Amino acid sequence: NAGVMQNPRHLVRRRGQEARLRCSPMKGHSHVYWYRQLPEEGLKFMVYLQKENIIDESGMPKERFSAEFPKEGPSILRIQQVVRGDSAAYFCASSPTGQGQNTEAFFGQGTRLTVV
Amino acid sequence: KQEVTQIPAALSVPEGENLVLNCSFTDSAIYNLQWFRQDPGKGLTSLLLIQSSQREQTSGRLNASLDKSSGRSTLYIAASQPGDSATYLCALSTASKLTFGTGTRLQVTL
Numbered sequence: 019n020a021g022v023m024q025n026p027r028h029l030v031r032r033r034g035q036e037a038r039l040r041c042s043p044m045k046g047h048s049h050v051y052w053y054r055q056l057p058e059e060g061l062k063f064m065v066y067l068q069k070e071n072i073i074d075e076s077g078m079p080k081e082r083f084s085a086e087f088p089k090e091g092p093s094i095l096r097i098q099q100v101v102r103g104d105s106a107a108y109f110c111a112s113s114p115t116g117q118g119q120n121t122e123a124f125f126g127q128g129t130r131l132t133v134v
Numbered sequence: 135k136q137e138v139t140q141i142p143a144a145l146s147v148p149e150g151e152n153l154v155l156n157c158s159f160t161d162s163a164i165y166n167l168q169w170f171r172q173d174p175g176k177g178l179t180s181l182l183l184i185q186s187s188q189r190e191q192t193s194g195r196l197n198a199s200l201d202k203s204s205g206r207s208t209l210y211i212a213a214s215q216p217g218d219s220a221t222y223l224c225a226l227s228t229a230s231k232l233t234f235g236t237g238t239r240l241q242v243t244l
Binding site for chain 2: 051053059060061062063066073074077109111116120121122123124125126127128130
């Protein structure tokens with residue numbers, strides 16, 4: 019059973035370009051979460067999605083960032099017109115059910131975005 | 135708003151020592167608490183999950199406790215090894231997300 023798969027592992031973008039980060043959850047998991055880890059900072063929640071629905075996007079910047087989790091295929095975190103401050107590690111996690119006492123979140127290896 | 139603090143921020147111990155990492159939180163309305171380890175440039179590996187109704191969990195040389203009334207959790211590592219060197223993160227689960235502490239960077243020396 020493969021774990022949470024993220025690609026690419028490393029992504030370099032020039033300022034103003036678009037970045038697309040992909041996350042395939044563990045088999046059987048229909049809940050996906052995105053977190054961002056800025057240099058020398060802790061992980062911060064961005065968005066929680068269930069198939070075809072955004073459940074909680076309270077951590078998403080209001081502009082340039084969007085996320086989707088279509089019926090088929092991976093979850094995508096999209097950053098438009100990237101700026102240097104977007105440089106960070108972006109982690110995806112998945113769980114079989116929504117957050118609850120028994121719910122354990124499993125994380126991918128992350129995508130390290132560098133904006134030059 | 136949940137705030138999670140981990141003390142110490144960094145710790146260096148000689149191999150073989152037992153050690154305790156601390157995590158404190160402000161909001162006890164949680165589903166569970168997870169401890170993770172993160173190696174440099176890598177993802178997060180889940181170590182232990184304690185449900186809000188539980189007091190502790192054990193896995194091998196690791197033991198985690200949870201005291202919701204005082205807003206504290208500890209991760210106890212017995213007989214530390216150089217391979218335990220990593221950053222350890224605690225995370226509190228609420229309705230739709232995990233709230234992370236800033237971590238304790240552990241170095242186990244030979």
